[in-house]
Amino acid sequence: MSGLEDLYREIILDHYRSPRNRGELEVPPAHRVEGFNPLCGDEVVVYLHVDGDTVSDVKIAGQGCSISQSSASMMSAAVKGRSVSEARGLIRSFKAMMSIHEQSIGGPGTGSDGHDGESPDLSDPSQLLEGDGLGELAALQGVVKFPVRIKCATLSWNTLAQALDEVEAGTPSQ
């Protein structure tokens, strides 16, 4: 199964089989945002509770493919307990890692891990991600070799970003 071991790394399968932070939070005070991947039916629901400047709790619901659900699980573990600005930083870094494919000159197959002399800042994902949630999140880097699945991996992150937007806008929790 050429290439599949890059996509379905053990840690991804682990998060898929035993997703972290599954459940719901009471809304309000938490915020609830749904994200859909219209192409394939992946669904991620993010429950977010922000206390002051801290992501005090996050829960994940929904169903979908292993990439979307494991990414959501890893995301939840990575942002829980962090400050809002750290969470925003993680979203940016993760999405940058997912877009390495588009930015590298050669396209798919350019080096085994997207190394690209043209954009040294993005070539090493371990430098993008702060903190110790990193190790796990880097496992999703293999997704960039399967561009159709990038949307699966970023679904929960986009949903989280939307939830953070709602919190900051003071939008009433729905």
Place this chain on the structure above:
Amino acid sequence: MTATAHASEHSPAGGSARLAPARLDATVVRRDFPILMAPHDGRRLVYLDSASSSQRPQQVLDAMDHYYATTHANVHRGVYAIAEEATRLYEAARHKAGRYVNAPDPAREVVFAKNATEAINLVAYSAGRHLIGPDKAVVSTEMEHHANIVPWLMLHEERGNELRYLPLTEDFRLDLTDLERLVDGAGIVAVSAMSNVLGTINDLAPIVEAAHAAGALVVCDASQLAPHRHVDVQALGVDFLAFTSHKMLGPTGLGVLWGRAELLDAMPPFLGGGEMIRDVRLDGFVPNEIPWKFEAGTQPIAEAIGLASAIDYLEMLGLEAIEAHEVELTRFAIETLRADHGDDLTIFGPEPDPVGRGAVVSIGYAGIHPHDLAQVLDSSGVCVRAGHHCAKPLMRRLGVAATARASFYVYNDEDDICALSSALRSAKELFG
């Protein structure tokens, strides 16, 4: 002539001694398809997604290339020799498409569009907005492709026509229990000839009868059926029928709408521009007569010629032989998958049935999302479609977000089925 040993036996016209249709030899057919003969990642391409789009035989590619290399000119406009020839070929393609579905008057009743979706939109626009009033309901079904739902939803949102749906039975067929009540007060009944998810081939006779008794027009989406079985618009009794070139070995970019001449005559144009007019002044225009009234601008001429070639190819293989091949392959597929995967596998669709079921098999696999299934299958060179198949209401009715779907055509054989089953086993090992 390329090596295709098929359809050498025909039953005598109207004779009682019907010979069995010649069996199609998919191994031989494959040789006509360059994309299937080339290795993909060093492997044989097991293409099981013809329900989404079929592949092109060399004959179709040659026909289009030959046209461009020798004959291309715009049609209906030029007096010079190649323009005359291009026009002749284009109109001949129209005739052929019409005869393919046994249209009574192919010269007038066949309209080329961009695809079947556009063809249905044409009907929704021109007939839905101008032949029926907003007080008339539109009846669709729970199994429809979005192409035969969304145009009617748009009509509903724009003009208020009530939208009703024929539901499904537990065994994946249309539930006709409430048919008469649903068509009462309807202006249009929109129904597919075959489901792109379930493989169900609908018995349209009772639906057409009830619709006409209630004064409603029947719009049939034959995109899935026309490539695989005889479609006879006269026998079916429908009022409009849409199908598409790229699902029947022809090029993309060409759909076909058949409509009753008197209806097309009564309908206003859909798109405006050149070709669809008889006269244009600054203060008004006179539309052309049918079918050109509905073909605005330069049409996909080469594509029409490609479709004509595809129809020739299908008729060379023989529709009966294709049907027999697919019936057998579908039965083999369902039996093999069940034997190899037992309770891990859910099949969304009716049991094998020569008349009522086509070569589309949607599956769910215990514990494996269709997306992941399709990904693992891809690594073995097996191409299936995973997702909602442009049938989200049907997905909801089935209680799933997505299925994985394998579909079979003239170039698939039992080896492909075995490759599919074996790849499913790999998926189970990875995720299990």
